[in-house]
Amino acid sequence: MKILEGKTAIITGASRGIGKGIAQVFAAHGCNVAFTFSSSEGPAKEL
Structure with missing residues (x-):
């Protein structure tokens, strides 16, 4: 997803569950x- 390249995301609760999955995919x-x-x-x- 080139739309995420160079952008910055702040994710709460990213050590497990859905938050972790989102953090991994975004990175x-x-x-x-x-x-x-x-x-x-x-x-x-x-x-």
Whole structure:
């Protein structure tokens, strides 16, 4: 998706579930991703 290339996304709750999937897809398509998490620090570090 070239529409995401060079764009920046802020995703809340991105350490698991739907938020994680969105963060991974956006990053794979060239989007700069900033994300937050509340309690799943381990999975957040893996991203």
